[in-house]
Amino acid sequence: MINRSFWLKKLNDGWEKRPLVWLSGVRRSGKTTICRMFPDAVYMNCDLPSVQRQLENPEFFFGNLSERSMVIFDEIHRLKKPSEVLKIGTDVFPELRILATGSSTLEATRKFRDSLAGRKIQIQLLPVLWNECLEDFGIASLDRRLLNGGLPELLLSRDKKGELYSEWIDSYYARDIQELFNVRNRTGFLKLMNILFLQSGGLLEIVSLARESGLSRPTVMAHLEALEIAHTIYPVRPFSGGGKKEIVRRPKIYAFDTGFVCHIRGWNEIRETDRGFLWEHLVLDMLRVNTGNVFYWSDKSGNEVDFVVKGLNGEVHAFECKINPDKYSWNAISKFRNYYPKGWNFCLSPHIRENYTLSHSGIEVIFTSNSGIKSFTTLTPASVMAGKSTLACDFTHSSST
Numbered sequence: 001m002i003n004r005s006f007w008l009k010k011l012n013d014g015w016e017k018r019p020l021v022w023l024s025g026v027r028r029s030g031k032t033t034i035c036r037m038f039p040d041a042v043y044m045n046c047d048l049p050s051v052q053r054q055l056e057n058p059e060f061f062f063g064n065l066s067e068r069s070m071v072i073f074d075e076i077h078r079l080k081k082p083s084e085v086l087k088i089g090t091d092v093f094p095e096l097r098i099l100a101t102g103s104s105t106l107e108a109t110r111k112f113r114d115s116l117a118g119r120k121i122q123i124q125l126l127p128v129l130w131n132e133c134l135e136d137f138g139i140a141s142l143d144r145r146l147l148n149g150g151l152p153e154l155l156l157s158r159d160k161k162g163e164l165y166s167e168w169i170d171s172y173y174a175r176d177i178q179e180l181f182n183v184r185n186r187t188g189f190l191k192l193m194n195i196l197f198l199q200s201g202g203l204l205e206i207v208s209l210a211r212e213s214g215l216s217r218p219t220v221m222a223h224l225e226a227l228e229i230a231h232t233i234y235p236v237r238p239f240s241g242g243g244k245k246e247i248v249r250r251p252k253i254y255a256f257d258t259g260f261v262c263h264i265r266g267w268n269e270i271r272e273t274d275r276g277f278l279w280e281h282l283v284l285d286m287l288r289v290n291t292g293n294v295f296y297w298s299d300k301s302g303n304e305v306d307f308v309v310k311g312l313n314g315e316v317h318a319f320e321c322k323i324n325p326d327k328y329s330w331n332a333i334s335k336f337r338n339y340y341p342k343g344w345n346f347c348l349s350p351h352i353r354e355n356y357t358l359s360h361s362g363i364e365v366i367f368t369s370n371s372g373i374k375s376f377t378t379l380t381p382a383s384v385m386a387g388k389s390t391l392a393c394d395f396t397h398s399s400s401t
Contacts, residue, residue, distance in 0.1 A: 002136055002137055005136065007030075019089075019098060020119050023124075025125030026172070027168065038070055038072065042069060043074065046075045047075050052079055062092065062096065070098075071099075075103075077104075104180060127150025129282070130282045145258070146258045147267065148259050169190065183223070192209060193232065194264050196209075196253055196255065197260055197265075199253070201253075201280055203252055204235070231256055233254065234284070236253075238251065241339060243299070258278045276322065299335060305333065315344070317346070318333060318346065324351070328347045333363060337363055347367045352367055352368055
C-alpha cells in the first residue's frame with residue numbers, strides 16, 4: 001500500500017479544527033485506501049446491508065465505542081439518514097474523530113438535510129498530484145502521469161487500457177449522476193461530458209454546448225452543476241478588478257483528470273504539442289489543493305495569465321505554465337501588472353531542477369517546478385527560492401462550515 005502522506009496530513013490537520021472531516025473525491029481516487037491507513041479506526045463500509053442495520057440506532061452505536069475513538073464511514077450517503085448519524089456523532093460524542101467519505105460534496109445528496117455547519121471540514125481528494133508521483137509513487141515520467149491520469153489504479157497500470165476508463169465512466173454515471181442527481185438521459189449527459197473533456201481548458205460556451213450535445217440550455221446548465229458537484233469538472237473563473245478591457249464573465253472548464261482527457265481524445269501517446277496543455281491541469285491541481293480558489297486573467301487584446309491567486313493583503317499572484325521555460329513570454333505579465341502591480345510572478349515547468357529568477361522591465365519572475373508548489377502554503381519568493389515557507393497567503397484548500 002502506497003502511503004499517501006500528503007493527504008494523511010490534510011486529514012489530521014482537519015481534525016485539529018473540527019470533529020468531522022468529509023473526504024470527497026471521484027470514484028477510485030483512493031478514498032477507501034486512505035481510510036485503511038488508519039488501522040486503529042472503526043471502519044464502517046456503508047455499502048454493506050449489515051452496516052446499514054448497525055447504524056439504524058446511531059446513539060447506541062456511538063455509545064459502544066471507546067472514548068477517543070476514530071470512526072470511518074465510507075460511502076456514508078448509502079445510509080438512509082446519514083446526516084442524523086453524523087449530527088449525533090459530533091454533538092453527543094464530541095471526543096470522537098469522524099471521517100466520512102463520498103464521491104460528491106456533502107450537500108449533493110438530498111439525504112443530507114442538515115448542513116452540519118460548524119462541525120465539519122471538507123477536503124476534496126484530487127487525482128495523484130505530480131509531487132506525489134515523484135515522492136510516493138516512484139513515477140518520474142511526466143508523460144505517464146499525463147497519459148494514464150491520476151487515479152491510482154490507472155496510473156500504476158503499465159499499459160493504458162481503454163476499457164478501464166470506459167468502465168469508470170459507466171460506474172460514475174450509474175452510481176453518482178443517476179442516483180444522486182436523478183439524470184435519466186444517459187446518452188445526452190455523457191455526450192456533454194465528452195465535449196467538455198475534449199475542450200478541457202477552453203472557455204465555457206453554453207449555446208455551443210447545447211447545440212453540439214442536442215440538449216436544451218437549461219439542461220446543459222443543470223448538468224454542468226452536477227458535473228462540478230461530482231468533481232468531474234472544475235471551472236476557473238476570470239479574475240477582474242473592473243478594468244474595461246478585462247474579460248469578466250466567461251469561465252474556463254477543466255476536466256478532473258488528464259487520463260480521461262487523453263482517453264476521450266483517443267491518444268495513446270503524448271505529442272510534444274499537447275504536453276503543455278496537459279501540464280496546465282497538473283499545475284491547477286497543485287494550486288487548488290494549496291491555495292483554494294484559482295482564477296485566470298485575460299484582456300480583450302488576447303493577453304492572458306494561466307492562473308491567478310489572491311493574497312491576504314491585496315496582492316495578486318500570477319502563475320504561467322511552461323514545459324519549456326525558455327519560451328516564457330513577458331507580454332502578458334507586463335499587461336497584467338499594469339492593472340495589478342502588487343504580487344509575485346511564477347513560471348512553472350517540470351524541467352526546472354533549481355529555482356532561478358529573471359527580470360524584465362522591472363518585473364521579476366521566479367522559475368520553479370510544479371512539485372515546489374506544495375510549499376506554497378507560504379508563498380514568498382524568498383521562501384520558494386530557499387525551499388522554506390512563511391505564511392503570506394490565505395491558502396486553506398479545505399472548507400470549514
